[in-house]
Amino acid sequence: MVKANEFTKRFEEICAQKGMRMTGQRRTIARVLANSKDHPDIEEVHRRANVIDDRISLSTVYRTVRLFKEAGILERHEFGDGRGRYERTQSEHHDHLIDVDSGEVIEFRDEEIERLQQLVARRLGYELTGHRMELYGRRLRAEPKPDGE
Amino acid sequence: MVKANEFTKRFEEICAQKGMRMTGQRRTIARVLANSKDHPDIEEVHRRANVIDDRISLSTVYRTVRLFKEAGILERHEFGDGRGRYERTQSEHHDHLIDVDSGEVIEFRDEEIERLQQLVARRLGYELTGHRMELYGRRLRAEPKPDGE
DNA sequence: ATACTTGCAAAATCTTTGCCTCCGT
C-alpha cells in the first residue's frame, strides 16, 4: 500500500502528458494494480476491478494494462501457464521463484546474479537491456507455513 | 549433426518402451528437430518437416512435439513473441541471450550463475527443480560478424 | 464540440481435440 498512490499518481502524470483521458475505468484498474501485491493475470485484474465497478469490460482491462506496460509502470511475466501475469514496476528489480507444487510466487533479488548477467552479456558482445529469470523449485522440509493455495 | 542420431535413437527407444508406433511422420519430425541447431517454433518445424514430406499436418507436429517434450528430449522456450520455440534437450544445460534488434538467439552457459541459482533457491527454502533465464541485449559496436539474418 | 474511450462482438493467434480413416505391429 505504501507505493500505491505513487503508482496512481505516476499514471495520472503520464495520462496528462500524453493527452490521454483519466477515466473512471482507468482509475479503477490503476487502483486495483496499485493494491495488488501478487501477480494477477488479466482475468483476475478484471475480476478485482469489477468488485469496485462492474461496468469495466475485459477489453478495457487489456487495453489499459497495455497502456501501463507501454508507460513502463507495469511488467508482464509468464510463469509457465499460458497467460500473462502482471505486477507494477518496482524501484528495485527482482526475479521470481515459483513453487512447482502450489504455484506460489516468491520474489527475490540477488545482486551477484544481476552482476553476472551484465558480465555474461558483455562477454558475448552485448549490452544487457533486460532479462527474465524464473526459478522453479520444491519446498524443502515442512516449515510451518499456514497459508494455502 | 553429431548428436542428431542420438536424439532419434533415444526417441525410438522411448516409443518402443511405451508401445507407441514409429510412424513416418514422427521419424520425419524427429529428424527435423535433430538437425535444427536453432529454436524453431511449431510453424517452422512444420515447414521444415513438409520439405521432407508434405503430408504432415500441423496437428501432428503439435502432437509429436508434445510427445518429445513429455519424454524430456525437447525443451520449450518463449522468447517474448507469443509462441513456443523448441530445441532438443542437450546434455549440458544452457541459457539464451536474445538480440533485441535482430531476434538472434545466442546460447551460453555460466557455471557461476547456475551455482548461485541453486544457492538462492536453497536460501529461500526450496530445492531448485528448474529455471528459465533469458538475457535481452543490444550488440556492442560493430565487431566483424559476417552473418546477417 | 471534439476526439479519446468503452463495450460488445468479431477476429486473430496459438494450441488442443473430436472423429473418422488409415497404418504400424
Add this chain to the structure above:
DNA sequence: ACGGAGGCAAAGATTTTGCAAGTAT
C-alpha cells in the same frame, strides 16, 4: 485385425480490433 496415429476441421484459450455510442476535457 487391433489399437494407436494422423488429417481435417472445429473448438479452446488468450489477446486484439472494428465500430458505434459514450464521456472527459
